[in-house]
Amino acid sequence: MTNLKQLAESLGLSITTVSRALDGYADVSAATRERVREAADKVGYRPNASARRLRRQRAELVAVTLPSDPGHIGPPHFLDMLSGCAEHLAAAGLNLVIAPVPRGESELDICRRFVDGRRVDAMLLVRTKRKDERVEFLQSRGIPFVTNGRTESLMPHPYIDGDGFAGFRAATLRFHAAGHRRIGHIAGPQEYYFAHDRCRGWRAAMEECGLATDLCAEGAPLEQGGYLAALELLRQPSRPTALVCATDEMAIGALRALREIDGGNQISIVGHDDLPMGAFTSPPLSTMRMTGEHLGASFASLLLRAIGGEPAEELQELHAIEFVDRDSHRRPLRAA
Amino acid sequence: MTNLKQLAESLGLSITTVSRALDGYADVSAATRERVREAADKVGYRPNASARRLRRQRAELVAVTLPSDPGHIGPPHFLDMLSGCAEHLAAAGLNLVIAPVPRGESELDICRRFVDGRRVDAMLLVRTKRKDERVEFLQSRGIPFVTNGRTESLMPHPYIDGDGFAGFRAATLRFHAAGHRRIGHIAGPQEYYFAHDRCRGWRAAMEECGLATDLCAEGAPLEQGGYLAALELLRQPSRPTALVCATDEMAIGALRALREIDGGNQISIVGHDDLPMGAFTSPPLSTMRMTGEHLGASFASLLLRAIGGEPAEELQELHAIEFVDRDSHRRPLRAA
DNA sequence: AAGATTCTCCAAAACGTTTTGGGAGTCAAG
DNA sequence: CTTGACTCCCAAAACGTTTTGGAGAATCTT
Incomplete structure (x- = not known):
């Protein structure tokens, strides 16, 4: 509805100041900050996600690939895990998109589409194979990712797995x-x-x-x-x-x-x-x-740390059975 | 990696022409179109999703809200349905994000965040309640949505349900x-x-x-x-x-x-x-x-038609049991 | 009183795409 | 030779943010 420009005009301030007031910067006076916040609340202003993503060069999105092979997605409670993960990602401003693999396309095609189109900041892979082409691709691209399950890849990568x-x-x-x-x-x-x-x-x-x-x-x-x-x-x-x-x-x-x-x-x-x-x-x-409790939260945490640049070796969790x-x-x- | 500007420079063409060539417009010659496409393929060019979304004023995203109440999400095969829906949405350039409702927040808060932040083009609601505040909100905002299950709302809305x-x-x-x-x-x-x-x-x-x-x-x-x-x-x-x-x-x-x-x-x-x-x-x-087969595909189809502006009355499917x-x-x- | 510092604020650039509104050429008709 | 239509291309604007690099005013220091 309303954008920054309209909000700024209605307040007699510049776009810059309004933006920084809402982000809590110190170089806008407390009085102005409060005034801006009230006005923003009143009109229900929310920054346009696409614009922010473009400017910030972040997709604010994480994708999880889902094998289309029926029943190979995971156990029935798998969605609960995804839900928990999405919830914790959301707290950090990231949304989780599900990326099923259509018949006739490889998991690789999907990864490529998401990664090369800069649609995601990280990926979550489930049901890893011993030799997993998705892992190899993401490693070669240098994009953060976490897998549910180990692989036999020589290069270490973040994972959560049961022993x-x-x-x-x-x-x-x-x-x-x-x-x-x-x-x-x-x-x-x-x-x-x-x-x-x-x-x-x-x-x-x-x-x-x-x-x-x-x-x-x-x-x-x-x-x-x-x-x-x-x-x-x-x-x-x-x-x-x-x-x-x-x-x-x-x-x-x-x-x-x-x-x-x-x-x-x-x-x-x-x-x-x-x-x-x-x-x-x-x-x-x-x-x-x-x-281990709250598996979804652990995945979210590892994803965020991977995005933050922590090395793969520190992002591996092997849980006892x-x-x-x-x-x-x-x-x-x-x-x- | 590469963006339109770099691709255009490497070809000695303008950004405009490259963009239109890739989109298949008729006002660029067949020869140039082919040349551009080859070059794009070669460097693996993919348009930046955030930029396109900003310019097109479309989020290219659909969100599905998931109740956090454990076990209330839906039957175990529910994820298969979501997966099918996501697959068909993807064919139309839309991705499906899952939006769980954190404890302490209402489903309404989530809808508001997605809708007012222009993060989605449409929403998918599951496990409808007889009186569903999400439905009322989305109707008041005029954003396209489809529900899995009917409601007692007086205003008709698109749904798929079993009888x-x-x-x-x-x-x-x-x-x-x-x-x-x-x-x-x-x-x-x-x-x-x-x-x-x-x-x-x-x-x-x-x-x-x-x-x-x-x-x-x-x-x-x-x-x-x-x-x-x-x-x-x-x-x-x-x-x-x-x-x-x-x-x-x-x-x-x-x-x-x-x-x-x-x-x-x-x-x-x-x-x-x-x-x-x-x-x-x-x-x-x-x-x-x-x-009915391929429930996920039906949801995707209704969502796309709702985005396309079809009236709610034509987007209601009641399936026999x-x-x-x-x-x-x-x-x-x-x-x- | 002059200079330095701090406090507020802002104009403009940038992110990468799509789309608008033409601008050169070429060709055929008048 | 002019006119109009057509073909192929492009400069610039726009989408709505965030961030850079100050500018002006007020306050403090000496």
């Missing part, structure tokens, strides 16, 4: 300590770092215990993928007595397979993500979760 | 036809239009059948809310034999209550939303879903 290796190793050892010997793993797509990391954790534990690592099936990180992978493992000549699943959604799919095959109370199972839904499955799903004890991991163990 | 009334009425009548007489409703918070609409549908069917409408319990639109509401209904002297639940998440919570109370195979149940998860519950959850037949609605009916 899936340790978590899945510990869960597997827990099953071993409970007497299980045939412990299966339902794995996510191995090109994703998180899926590979969790698989490695399971495998490491199995090898430490001197057990074979052949009870492993891979599927899409969704209920259906877990269902199919579980059926595959249950068809083996010697069935697993326990299952470690890459995600809760896969575990919930596996639960259905167990119900169909053996009534559902024979095989122990554990997932990862701590979906609220897990407390309501039958049996209630034991799971794992990344420690904690076990969530419900019931599904405690099925009675039958003699083999 | 919850008809869907829940039909589901209730289906139970009645199957012989049920004590049909309960697990309702969402009645200030939300969708929750009220679905409740009305249930109530209308009950009254048509001459049945009492006292078997109704309200809860938060999440598993826990459904769980508590179901417990409440099951404590009644004469229990319901069937439950119509406002959302799948509530229904999944209710399933747990049923398991705890009576082993879980006595009472029929139906939800709404068709969560993928529903195919994997025990028993598999019968549910309802809004008809279809029944999804799994198993949970078909529990054997015991004599009362």
Whole structure:
């Protein structure tokens, strides 16, 4: 509605003075500052965002790329995380835009469009792959970014991740300590770092215990993928007595397979993500979760610090995984 | 990196000509146009978004407000819808920003900030309330917007909604036809239009059948809310034999209550939303879903048409609800 | 009383684009 | 040779801010 020029004219002041009064500079008298602020409040003046962005050479925007592959975006509560992140970014004057990748375009095209069009000050990448072309591109452009999940990139970059290796190793050892010997793993797509990391954790534990690592099936990180992978493992000549699943959604799919095959109370199972839904499955799903509160806020904080120029090495958070004890991991163990 | 001025200088042309060549105007010769395009491609020129926005007086942005109340954002697949919407908006040069409402601020504050700062060309509102202050504000400002869900606003506004009334009425009548007489409703918070609409549908069917409408319990639109509401209904002297639940998440919570109370195979149940998860519950959850493919694309289309100035009356989509037949609605009916 | 310092304020430039309103040429018709 | 139409191009204005580099007046110092 009103712009700086109109506001200045109505006050009999220059544009400069009004602008500086509103920004709280000391070189405008307290009296004038107050007068300007009152007038601005009264007419509901808000600086034009585009003009400010142009002048300041900042986009005041952060983009998060979303894979279009259905179900590959992330767990259902992922939006809550984004929401938390956006909220904290907003407190610093930045808005979060979501940038889905249309079919036929690569994630790289999207990054390029946002970066080269100076549409964003930073980017947030989710569901990193082990070798992630987005990371390589952003590093080459020197634009700040934070990833949700590590990569195998040689150059360090800011990230937040859970220690899936340790978590899945510990869960597997827990099953071993409970007497299980045939412990299966339902794995996510191995090109994703998180899926590979969790698989490695399971495998490491199995090898430490001197057990074979052949009870492993891979599927899409969704209920259906877990269902199919579980059926595959249950068809083996010697069935697993326990299952470690890459995600809760896969575990919930596996639960259905167990119900169909053996009534559902024979095989122990554990997932990862701590979906609220897990407390309501039958049996209630034991799971794992990344420690740390307010993940979204942490992402926002890292993004702001990355924009502020802090080196990547100081912007890496690896969170421990904690076990969530419900019931599904405690099925009675039958003699083999 | 490079801007129009540098590109123009390197070509020995004016800024004007380069700009118009890239935009495909007819008043620059085909030869020059081609030469300019090649040069632009070569240096990877992209117009500065902020400058264009300032000049064009368009933000090239659409914001969607997200309630901060946890779990009140929407169903888990909500992000998929947003992603689809963002994808189609992007094809028209618009980006979608998510605007969560921080604790202590009202949804109105957020709308005001975006609208008055000219940060957006349009807004997308979700989880409408029956009387929605955001709608009233945006109508008074005359800024284009589309809501996910109707409101009781007197002035028509663009929306996409499912016909919850008809869907829940039909589901209730289906139970009645199957012989049920004590049909309960697990309702969402009645200030939300969708929750009220679905409740009305249930109530209308009950009254048509001459049945009492006292078997109704309200809860938060999440598993826990459904769980508590179901417990409440099951404590009644004469229990319901069937439950119509406002959302799948509530229904999944209710399933747990049923398991705890009576082993879980006595009472029929139906939800709404068709969560993928529903195919994997025990028993598999019968549910309802809004008809129509690519909801996100529909939202994008309505937003673009609203920005284009089409009147609100032509931008209202009420979708029929279809029944999804799994198993949970078909529990054997015991004599009362 | 002169010079130095401080306090307020402001004109103008800049950010990078799009758009307006022509200005040279060329060509065909009169 | 003039006129008008057409083709291709461009200088300059505008979008609304922020920031630079002072200017003038008042106050303090000596």
